[in-house]
Amino acid sequence: MEVAQEDIQALIQDKYDGDQNADIADDVARLAAGEPLAYVIGWLPFLELKINLDSRPLIPRPETEWWTEALIERIGNEPLRVLDLCAGSGAIGLSVLKYCPNARVSFGELIPEHAALVEKNLVENQLDASRASIRAGDLFEAFAGEQFDIIATNPPYIPDTRELGEEVTEFEPPEALFAGPDGLAIIERVVAEAREYLAPLGSIWIECDIDNIERAQELLLAGGAERAELHNDPYGRPRLVVGYYP
Incomplete structure (x- = not known):
């Protein structure tokens, strides 16, 4: 499946602290396979908390x-x-x-x-x-x-x-x-x-x-x-x- 550009930007911002040169190929492949963005990033915001999703x-x-x-x-x-x-x-x-x-x-x-x-x-x-x-x-x-x-x-x-x-x-x-x-x-x-x-x-x-x-x-x-x-x-x-x- 095609990965939305907004998901790629969210990935770079939230997982790689905005590093536009980060190697994200493996993560993009995970997104293309349908894996939820929150799992690929590893966390998501919830009422201004950082909720890790490691498990x-x-x-x-x-x-x-x-x-x-x-x-x-x-x-x-x-x-x-x-x-x-x-x-x-x-x-x-x-x-x-x-x-x-x-x-x-x-x-x-x-x-x-x-x-x-x-x-x-x-x-x-x-x-x-x-x-x-x-x-x-x-x-x-x-x-x-x-x-x-x-x-x-x-x-x-x-x-x-x-x-x-x-x-x-x-x-x-x-x-x-x-x-x-x-x-x-x-x-x-x-x-x-x-x-x-x-x-x-x-x-x-x-x-x-x-x-x-x-x-x-x-x-x-x-x-x-x-x-x-x-x-x-x-x-x-x-x-x-x-x-x-x-």
Whole structure:
């Protein structure tokens, strides 16, 4: 495939510090093969953080950046306990650490290599490690006996039968994308266990697929949430459901 000139310029600027004489032939070949630009560069910006992608987690999307901003606004300066579940690169929780000076953030990630990447991103962005805890494990298993004021998660939520572009299916981790026939396999587990890990008056923020978000809303209400609100992303699509608990 032909490589866009703007991608080549982004590569030179962000990977080679603007060196127009850099040898980029191998990188251009990777782009021509369909590999995402963010993986070839090795990082991408997210709310003014540098998010490294060394372990090749899911690439954070603008939709996630959008609702992370809303989450930061909600937390403000409050001393809340936040869990970034299915953390991947850690972009959501690291943003909370950067902009919410009194929040404490725990990161839960299934893949140990991604958990190590969260640690790297924490250090390289010079964030306050004393307010962070990074653990590897399946969903809540590393947080037995703990409770949080907010659980924020961008879990796998795409139905297995959904056809995606090769730049996604050939390069991004399928375990971070697909979640059963209806895309709800992980969300169902998260919602079923969330009540145990939420403090009184806690809330859970879940990014969803537009085709299953209403079902996710129903699951939250059936699982004990007092209310569950849907929010449209900047493209006008329902993307985020927030469940509020008593």
